[in-house]
Amino acid sequence: MSNQTVVDRIHEFNQGRDPELLKLKYQTMAKNAFSFLRGTCHLFYQDLPVEGIFASAPPVWSCGDLHLQNFGSFKGDDRLVYFDVNDFDEALLAPCTWDVVRFLTSVIVGAHTLNIDDETAIALCRCFLETYIKELLTGKDRTVHGEVSTGLVRELLLGLKTRKRKDFLDERTELKSKVRSLKLIEGKTKPATESERERVIEAIAESTQTYPEPEFYTILDVMHRIAGTGSLGLERYVILVEGNGSPNQNYLLDLKLSRSSSLQAYTPCLQPDWNSEADRIVAIQNRFQESPPALLHGLTIAEKSYVLRELQPTADRVDLDKSNGKIKRLKKVIKTMAEVTAWGQMRSTGRQKSAIADDLIAFAETASVWHDSVLDYARSYAVQVERDYAEFKAQVNEG
Numbered sequence: 001m002s003n004q005t006v007v008d009r010i011h012e013f014n015q016g017r018d019p020e021l022l023k024l025k026y027q028t029m030a031k032n033a034f035s036f037l038r039g040t041c042h043l044f045y046q047d048l049p050v051e052g053i054f055a056s057a058p059p060v061w062s063c064g065d066l067h068l069q070n071f072g073s074f075k076g077d078d079r080l081v082y083f084d085v086n087d088f089d090e091a092l093l094a095p096c097t098w099d100v101v102r103f104l105t106s107v108i109v110g111a112h113t114l115n116i117d118d119e120t121a122i123a124l125c126r127c128f129l130e131t132y133i134k135e136l137l138t139g140k141d142r143t144v145h146g147e148v149s150t151g152l153v154r155e156l157l158l159g160l161k162t163r164k165r166k167d168f169l170d171e172r173t174e175l176k177s178k179v180r181s182l183k184l185i186e187g188k189t190k191p192a193t194e195s196e197r198e199r200v201i202e203a204i205a206e207s208t209q210t211y212p213e214p215e216f217y218t219i220l221d222v223m224h225r226i227a228g229t230g231s232l233g234l235e236r237y238v239i240l241v242e243g244n245g246s247p248n249q250n251y252l253l254d255l256k257l258s259r260s261s262s263l264q265a266y267t268p269c270l271q272p273d274w275n276s277e278a279d280r281i282v283a284i285q286n287r288f289q290e291s292p293p294a295l296l297h298g299l300t301i302a303e304k305s306y307v308l309r310e311l312q313p314t315a316d317r318v319d320l321d322k323s324n325g326k327i328k329r330l331k332k333v334i335k336t337m338a339e340v341t342a343w344g345q346m347r348s349t350g351r352q353k354s355a356i357a358d359d360l361i362a363f364a365e366t367a368s369v370w371h372d373s374v375l376d377y378a379r380s381y382a383v384q385v386e387r388d389y390a391e392f393k394a395q396v397n398e399g
Contacts, residue, residue, distance in 0.1 A: 005391065006043065006388040006391050006392060007391065007392055007395045009042075009043060009046070010040060010043070010392065013042045013262075014233060017232075017233025017234060018233045018234075018235075021226060021232050021233040022232065022233040024226070024232055024233075025039060025229065025232035025233050026396055027396070028229050028232065029229065029392065029396075030392065030393045030396040030397075032112070032113055032389075033109050033110075033112075033385055033386050033389040034068075034106065034109050034110040034112075034113050035229060036385065036388070036389040036392060036393075037067065037105065037106060037109050037110075037385050037389075038067060038069065038106075038229040038230060039229045039230050039232075040230075040388070041064070041065045041090055041102075041230055041262045042262040043388065044102060044105070044262075044381070045098075045262055045263050045266045046266070047381065047384065048098070048101075048266065049377075050266060050267075050268055052373065053095075053097050053370040053373050053374060054095055054097055054098065054101070054377075055095060055268050056095070057095035057096045057097040057098075057363060057370070058095070058096050058355030058359040058360055058363050059093050059094065059095060059096070059269045059353065059354055059355055060093070060094070060095075060096040060099075060345040060348065060349070060354050060355055060360070061091065061092075061093060061284050061287050061288055061344075061345070061348040061351065061354050062091060062092065062093070062094045062096070062098055062099045062263075062345075063085045063087065063088060063090070063091055063099055063288070063341075063344075064088070064089075064090030064091045064092060064094065064098075064099070064261055064262070064263050065087060065089065065090040065102065065230065065262075066085065066099040066100075066102050066103040066106075066341065067102060067103060067105075067106035067110075068103075068106050068107065068110055068337075070085060070086060070087040071083065071084065071085055071086060071337050071340070072084075072086040072312065073153075074086060074293045074294075074310075074312045075293070075294055075310070076289075076290070076291030076292060076293065076294065077291055077292060077293070077294045077295070077296070078291050079294065080291065082143055082144065082289070082290065082291060083144040083153050083336065083340065084143070084144065084288075084289050084290075084340050084344070085288065085289070085340060085341065085344060086293075086312065088281050088284055088285040088288070089230070089231060089256075089258070089259075089261070089281060090261045090262050090263055091261065091280065091281060091284040091285065091288070092261045092263055092264065092267060092269075092271055092280065092284065093267065093269040093270075093271055093272075093352070093353065093354060094263055094267045094269055095267075095268070095269070096345055096355070096360065096363065097370070097374055098263070098267075099341060099345075100128075100129070100132060100341070100374055101374050101377055101378050101381075103128065103337070103341070104125045104128065104129070104374065104375060104378035105378045105381050105382050105385065107121055107124050107125050107128070107334070107378075108121045108122070108125065108378055108379060108382035109382045109385050109386070114330065116327070116330070120327055120330075122375075122379070123327070124327075124330060124331065124334045125375055125378065126375070127331050127334050127335060127338070128334050128335075128337065128338040129338075129367075129371055129374070129375065130338075131334075131335045131338035131339060131342075132338040132339075132341060132342045133364045133367045133371070134364075135338065135339050135342035135343060135346075136342050136345070136346065136360050136361060136363070136364035137361060137364045137365065139346065139357050139358075139360075139361050140343075140346065141290075141342075141343040141344070141346040141347035142339070142343055143290040143291075143340075143343070144336060144339070144340055153332070153333060153336050165248065165249065166248045168252070169247075169248065169250055169252070172185070172238070172252060173221075173240060173250070173252075175247055178246060178247050179220070179246060179247065180220060180221070180240060180246065180247050180250055181220065181221045181240070182221040182222075182223045182238060182240050184223070187226060188225070188226055188227070189223040189224060189225060189226065189238060190223065190224045190226065191223060191224070192222050192223050192224050192237065196222070196224075196237075197222045199301055199302065200219070200222050200237055200239065200255065200301070201219045201222070203299055203300070203301040203306075204217050204219060204239070204255075204299065204308070205217070205219075207297070207299040207300075207308075215242060216241065216242060216243055216244070216251075217241050217242070218241060218242040219239055219240070219241055219242075220240045220241060220242060220246075220250065221239070221240040222237055222238075222239050222240075223237065223238050224236065224237060224238075225237055225238040225254065225256075227254075231256065234256070234257045234259065235256075235257040235304075235306075236254070236255065236256045236257065237254075237255040237256075238252060238253070238254060238255075238311060239252070239253040239254075239255055240252060240253075241253060251295075251310060251311075252310070252311035253295065253308055253309065253310060253311055254308070254309055254310070254311045254312070255306050255307075255308050256306060256307050257304060257305075257306055258276065258277035258278040258280075258281055258298070258304075258305045258306060258307055259277060260277055261277075261280070269353070270353065272352050276298060276300065276305035277305050278298030278299065278300075278305035278306055278307045279298050279305070281298070281307050282296055282297060282298045282307060284348075287347070287348035287351055288344040288345075288347065288348050289344065289347075290347065293309045293310055293312060294309070294310040295308065295309055295310045296308070296309045296310075297309075345360065346360060
């Protein structure tokens with residue numbers, strides 16, 4: 001890897017993706033350093049030194065790609081509204097410091113997009129660390145819902161709670177003679193071929209035939225979905241299903257190709273022998289979250305594994321732009337993110353060689369030993385991200 005440029009490494013990682021969407025991914029990554037960080041999780045872990053606190057910290061079930069935009073609200077399988085980590089594509093067993101240091105790096109790199117200075121970004125990092133440590137020390141796990149949320153998170157949860165299904169459907173579908181079909185929306189959807197539609201319809205019908213209400217999954221329409229940053233270029237669909245009745249109780253589902261975690265080659269932790277990458281993602285999400293998103297499960301299509309779940313709109317992420325650089329509002333959000341990170345790690349203790357609660361408590365008790373090391377690495381790597389981003393952007397500008 002020492003002879004490769006950062007652009008070579010990015011190109012190698014993204015081979016085999018849809019060329020049109022890969023071009024869009026690169027354009028998105030070129031917008032700013034934070035977008036670049038989001039699209040290069042693989043670089044982060046290729047560069048992370050697996051030594052010291054990044055090797056000896058207790059192993060936990062990790063998101064793997066923890067950053068400011070990988071938290072959001074969703075309706076759980078109990079239909080209540082929650083705020084939590086919301087992306088587990090990279091999830092696996094890793095030292096608990098890995099999620100922490102990637103999140104801190106995202107705060108420092110994202111400082112300019114948040115309209116805050118570097119000093120404030122470091123203060124927010126310290127807030128995250130202090131809250132994370134405090135919550136580990138309790139040995140408990142809790143959840144964030146409307147009744148206990150504050151600030152921007154509360155606004156987000158209340159918005160989702162009051163949103164009507166019909167309004168969401170009207171945004172994404174067209175209604176003719178009481179039958180809905182998906183809209184072709186620039187930057188969000190593109191048509192699927194007839195063979196792709198048939199494969200999806202057949203696979204979902206087969207995987208749901210033993211469910212209590214298989215007719216819920218009767219497919220009305222299928223399109224390619226364009227979403228995310230790191231996953232752009234991978235096969236992904238938005239699916240309109242019958243749900244609880246046409247036209248206003250239809251449901252939108254997200255079907256996404258699963259690939260191996262970017263952390264897999266670097267983590268010192270022995271991983272379970274999963275049946276598929278989708279099984280890995282679904283299993284870890286179920287362990288980490290109190291109530292995972294509705295309709296979450298894995299399925300196989302032509303020997304490839306996919307994760308199926310209810311579509312969660314991008315609007316259900318915290319809009320950090322609303323903070324407008326106000327430190328008090330940002331601190332509340334960062335504190336909540338630290339809490340759900342600690343609670344998720346604590347909730348999933350003692351499963352297939354993850355640390356037990358006592359190990360995490362003991363680790364938090366020694367925070368004075370490792371606290372500064374984690375923050376110092378985040379600060380130094382944020383500088384590396386800026387350098388890599390500048391090199392990448394120059395290449396994109398050259399075509």
